[in-house]
Amino acid sequence: MSSVRVAAPFAGWAAPLDEVPDPVFAERMMGDGVAIDPLDAVLRAPADAEVIAVAPTGHSVTLRLANGAELLIHIGLETVGLGGEGFTAHVADGARVKTGDPLIAFDLDSVAARAKSLITPIVIANEGYRVVLIACDRSVVAGEALMEVIAEGVAAPSTAAVGDDSAVLEIGIPMANGVHARPAAKIVAALKPFSAQVSFAAHGREANARSAVGLMTLGLKHGDGVRITGKGADARAAVTAVAALIETGMGEAHEAPAPMAAVDVATLATGPLFRGVRAAPGLAIGPVVQFRPADAEVPEAGQGLVHEATALEHAMHALSAELDGAGTGPAAEIAAAHRALLEDPELLEGAQSWLGLGKSAGHAWRMATRAQADAIRATGDPLLIERIADLIDIERRLIAKLLGDTAPAMPRLPDRAILIADELLPSQFMALDATRLGGVATARGGPTSHVAILAAAAGVPMLVATGAGVFAVPEGRTVVLDADARTLDSDPVPARLQDMAERLLANSARHATEVAAAADDCVMADGTRIEVFANLCSAEEATRAVRLGAEGCGLLRTEFIFLDRADAPSEEEQRESYAAIAAALKGRPLIIRTLDIGGDKPVPYLPFPHEDNPALGNRGVRLGLQKPELLATQLRAIFAGVPAAQCRVMVPMIVDVEELRAVRAIFDEAAKAVGLTERVALGVMIETPSAAILADNIAAEADFLSIGSNDLTQYALAADRGNPAVADKIDALHPAVLRLIAEAAKGGAKHGRWTGVCGGVASEPRAAAILIGLGITELSATAAAIPALKAAVRGLLLEDCKALAARALAAGSAAEVRALIEGEG
Known part of the structure; x- marks a missing residue:
């Protein structure tokens, strides 16, 4: 049997693995599948199967399906630590079970109170199988079809071009949550530079690709095939650009999707x-x-077509300006999706039709948005139905502008x-x-x-x-x-209230103590100075990081200003952004990474050819040297926007000193062009094994070294971070990676250069001792991690760190190293 349908093993909310608050499952290190937040306390067989293994603690079970797929069901997160308390297994290894047979019973309240989470990943743990989700992002009942497990490869996309003024391309949708509000908005933005008419066709329906609402009404889900058709002078370029954007996954694997739901889950608990x-x-x-x-009251009858059309236009301009000022981070991403809705041609056409019937601007806009909401609801897709909240929000906000209200x-x-x-x-x-x-x-x-x-x-x-x-x-x-x-x-009851209050107080007190002390410089117990910086991408984040104790910015990801837009930012726009971040840091050091985009992070105005291995392709410094004016423009903006005393620049993806020399030439020319007379430090990111091994050679000409542990780990361990089949091998505390870090620090020290770490491992307080013991003197972490990181470092002694690092370098695996920092080795 090549395909097996898996049913929901209990009632609850079915969610994509991306939302599981554990990277082992969220990053599919254990395999692909789905998760359920359970609402009943008996785990039942989701298909006819053989029981391979029941965990001794009863918190998980692995089944072999009829097609050979091995299905792991893990009740809750970090439940192994409960030692079996609250779990009762009804089956044993080797048993044959039928769909619906009870496998494990568990105490819902007891496990929920003591586990990290009750959310239950359901994943295929062996290779050679493809998972097609049937129910996701909605409530499910026990026995309802959940996913299809297929023992075959995914068919390659087919391509065809038609004529000089038309193009047709058929591709699959790779996004886990399909085409919802944000992907739709990005597709619309990608088409802005082109004049061709582009449409999407799927499920027997067709939609204008320049309409975010129209795209959402197609109900495109993960794995769906879609035919993209273009007509016009630049049809081929337009269709190719959109297809390339979709094939990247549009960043959806690392984002949480978009707005509000229409699913009502009944309360199953008794009492309060x-x-x-x-x-x-x-x-x-x-x-x-x-x-x-309640919805604001609007008159149905208008005061004449010209009057109402003008009122609608003014309100739209006002709301658009408000969305443009939404700041950065999640608020800005949501504003971009809302702006796409505000400019949606089908919404505008609908509103204009109602205006033509003599209706008021408010009534016309409300009827147009409600009609589109009905169209989305008609798809029956629970995920898309959640997106109706975006339409409601835009409806209410624009009507508020029409009525003169400045805020809800x-x-x-x-x-x-x-x-x-x-x-x-x-x-x-x-x-x-x-x-x-x-x-x-x-x-x-x-x-x-x-x-x-x-x-x-x-x-x-x-x-x-x-x-x-x-x-x-x-x-x-x-x-x-x-x-x-x-x-x-x-x-x-009073006892529970007291218990929860004490728990909340303890959490708050610990965090408050760490935050209060975070403003001070980070000095170890023996007086050794360790700089603790923040990884940033906006002025808003910089302000928060300073408040949490950041002593500077160790990595400014400049991609944020280049992505999700139709054209490249101007030199002045870049200058203003960098200046705002420098001001938010209040004179603290600002280390700016030059643009790191490429095959894995494409932009519509810089077309990239398809790359089978984008992580090994034309990215980082390679792209900068291939497009020197792009790099020079960014460097001029940096020099003009950030005071020289505060500014440091570092270059990503360096493999040897020759690349650094080529960048130095552009760097010096840009400094000369803006009249810069003060010296600005130029460093490199150590992200490739070659750079780590050649660190002494590179440090002779670089001013500092900063280790990007995320990429260094994937290259050192030959494990693509985006490939779930090998993602379980990725751990920056693997001895091989630690030896590269040690080599880089040694090379930097030889020439009196400091070496820092700005990858994910720098945010782990327990890993700090090993990194410091290897010779690292600067850690750049996420802002939220800084107070706890500083607290951990202040309790360390350098000699102890060196001894721990030596033991870590001698370890045989990442698991052994982690046992060391947990005090088990």
Whole structure:
């Protein structure tokens, strides 16, 4: 049998693996599949199968399906640490089971309270199988079809060109969540430089590719085939550009998708405990604020076509300007998706039709957006139905502009307020007083909503899909929202309230202590100075990083200003961005990485040929040297925007000193062009094994070395970070990687150059001792990790670090090294 249909082993919320808060599963190191946040306490066989293994602790089971696929079901995260408590196995190794047979029973409340999460990954653990999701991003019942497991390879895309003024291309959709709001907006943006008419066809329907709403109504899911057709003078270029963009995955494998849901999950718990789905992690205790806003009243009849059309145009301009000022980070990404909706030709056409019937601008806009919402709802796709919230948000915000309202009417919040709503729109969340908001619970919604992204970024716990019964919780009552346990306790008994308050207090106290001390320089217990910097991509992030104790920026990812746009940023635009970040750092060092894009991070205005191995292709410094004016423009903007005393520049993907010399020539010419007389340091990123081995040679001409541990690890271990079949091999604490880091630090020290680490391992407090012992004197971490990282480093002694590093270098595997830092080796 080549294909086996797998059913949901219990009721709950089916979610893509990307949303599992554990990289082992989220990055598919264990294999591809899906996850379920369970709502019942018996795990049942999802297909006829043989039991390969039941974990001794009863928290997981592996089944062999009829086609040979090995299906791992892992109940919760970090549940092995429960030692079997709360789990009862109903089967043993070697048993044959039928679909629906009970496999494992577990205590839902007990496990939820003690585990990291109850979310349960369901993955294919052996190679040679393809997973096609049937139910994802929605609630499922036990026994409902969940996914298809196919013992075959994925067919290669077929291509055909038609005539000089037309083109046709057929490709598959690689994005895990298909074409939703953000991918649709990026496709629309990619087509802006072209004049050709481009359409998408799938599922027997066709859509204008310049319409984000139209693309969403096609209901394109992961693995779906789509025919892209172009007509016009530049049809081939347009179709090729869009296809290339889609084939990259559009960054969706590393992003959480877009807005609000329409799925109502009934409350299954008895009494005052409401169960839902975690949208943003955390614990909150506070008084309830019920929020159920009504749509603004708008007149149906207009005051004449010219008057209403002018009013609509002015309101659209005002809202567009507001979206343009949305800042950076998640808010800016959501604003970009909303701007695409605001400019959507089908929405505009619909509104103009209603205006032609004599309706007011507000009524016309509302009817146009509701019609598009109905079209999306008609697809029956739960993920796309969540995206209707974007349309509602744009509808309400534009109508507010028409009515002269400057901001949505929001409730006044008491301290630590727990806001309860049917749905919460992104603009409503951003209008809340975040300093008083303790948490959010919604009756409907899904964990992939835009508002969930905003809540997570703001550190606000959020629970969704709790059911309509949550509206009965009295205003002002103190409740406990435990998003990690997926519960809202609407009437906690005194003992539970005390327990949760103590837990919250302990977490807050520890974090507050670390944050309070984070502003001081990081000095080890023996007086050794270690610089702790932040990895950044915006002025907003820089401000937050400084507040959390960053002593500077160790890696500014400049790609943020080049991606998700139709044309390259001007030199002046770049200068302003770099200047804003430098100002936010208040004179602290700013290490700017030159543009690192290429086959794995394409942009529509810099066409790249297809590369089978983009990580080994034309990226980083290679592209900069191939397009020297692009590099020179960026360097001039850096020199003009950042004070020389604060500025440092580093070059990515260097393999030898010859590349550095070529960059130095462009670097010196750019400095001369802007009249720079002060010296600016030029360093390199050590990301390739060759650069680490040749570090002493490179350090003779570089001013500093910074190790990009993420890429160095994948190159050293020959394991592509984007390939789930080998991703389990990737660990920056592998002895082979550590030896390269040691070699780089040694090479830098030979010439008196400092060596830092700016990859993911620098954010691990427990890894700091080994890195310092290898000779690292600067760590550049995510902003949120800085307080805990500094606290860990301050307790270290350099001699102890060197001894630990020596043991790590002598280890035989990454597992042995991790045992050392856990105190087990």
